[in-house]
Amino acid sequence: MSRILDVKNLHVSFDTYGGEVKAVRGVDFHLEKGETLAIVGESGSGKSVTTKALMRLIPNPPGYIKHGEMIFEGKDLAKASEKEMQKIRGKDISMIFQDPMTSLNPTMTVGNQIIEPLVKHQNMSKADAKKRAIELMKLVGLPNPEARFKQYPHQFSGGQRQRVVIAIALACNPKILIADEPTTALDVTIQAQILELMKDLQNKIETSIIFITHDLGVVANVADRVAVMYGGQIVESGTVDEIFYDPRHPYTWGLLGSMPTLETNDEVQLTAIPGTPPDLLNPPKGDAFALRSEYALQIDFEQEPPTYQISDTHFVRSWLLHPNAPKVEPPEAVKVRQRKMPSNFKEPVLVEEVQV
The missing domain is CATH 3.40.50.300 (P-loop containing nucleotide triphosphate hydrolases)
Known part of the structure; x- marks a missing residue:
């Protein structure tokens, strides 16, 4: 191409x-x-x-x-x-x-x-x-x-x-x-x-x-590829398989968690993203999604995250990918998708931190 x-x-x-x-x-x-x-x-x-x-x-x-x-x-x-x-x-x-x-x-x-x-x-x-x-x-x-x-x-x-x-x-x-x-x-x-x-x-x-x-x-x-936008920025981009089976940004988790699947039941329920999108007349300092994210860190309210490269095609703007960030588990709705990961899809590894 x-x-x-x-x-x-x-x-x-x-x-x-x-x-x-x-x-x-x-x-x-x-x-x-x-x-x-x-x-x-x-x-x-x-x-x-x-x-x-x-x-x-x-x-x-x-x-x-x-x-x-x-x-x-x-x-x-x-x-x-x-x-x-x-x-x-x-x-x-x-x-x-x-x-x-x-x-x-x-x-x-x-x-x-x-x-x-x-x-x-x-x-x-x-x-x-x-x-x-x-x-x-x-x-x-x-x-x-x-x-x-x-x-x-x-x-x-x-x-x-x-x-x-x-x-x-x-x-x-x-x-x-x-x-x-x-x-x-x-x-x-x-x-x-x-x-x-x-x-x-x-x-x-x-x-x-x-x-x-x-x-x-x-x-x-x-x-073929997906770019996830929030607050006027692209917060995650990658191939369809990467976004559906290995999402890394909490906003992408929220979007996937609100989408029904055959596995949606009493144990795996649909979730809603709380709050409303940011006011872009006065954009928030730091990560625009922080106020709506249960995974937000203190630095999310102070400084915009850099872009992290997960693979050749997968990029994420989230402090959760920083080496010193605490390890968090995605919601159950995302884990269900990861268990359905296609056999030809390889788990990407963090390649480098790309500064914005």
Whole structure:
């Protein structure tokens, strides 16, 4: 694999009447060609702001990229002009938004909305664009595309509208597809169909996907790697197996503990993370998760933890990994998953302490 995107020390803020809201605080991640990276975390953790910054869709004012680099194919998107970004959006980087009804123009037929990026970015004639749009509608599983091409968004079901949005996003064969919780507004049956569709399409067009979600159950089926966000920072990242079977951050433990499994019973119960996310108008000193963590150490309230490297792919920001930290046991819900660890998964060892 070769790297297509490299985000370094990204900071995104919003100026409000109350002061500066530091929505994203020093985020680092990368994306390889053909892989799916899932960014997970509860509402307000900074997932959507991070990916909208990649598309330069942060409204300015009040929002702005305060610091950092977003290197896409050698170009820093943070420094790109609006004219340059207009050539990239929809062509090289596309986005599927959470609610398909608000993503589609109710006054235009779905066919014309799929044609639009083809005419703008591919310089196709309307006849060729219509032919390609019908092919895309077939590709995403919309029945009778020739007839439905002339219909309006309100004439489609929720799942079908999401398929239309996916067709628009895929029209120009983007190199990166950002999916911002694309299944949240759908029922579980349609969710499964959309997720299966995205996996199938990725294999066909070899695009890289950034998948945003708060549902770890979705992650297990679609992602190659996972980045866990909290308080505007990535607190843990690794392969799917590393995050599910060897999580090291207390916040990741909390997310996994709140997700039901076949083993959930009277002995292994679902747990809730107490408290609320931090106020990023005044970010807490030290570890942002400390106030909600039963495993917090004194230093968590005084100093931000460095990043520890567990393996070549597994990184964690937690003082619990410091050599002098007390040894703590993860909750029972996490231990159950560790007992189900795949036979091909090797227990990683601490490689080094990486200072942030």
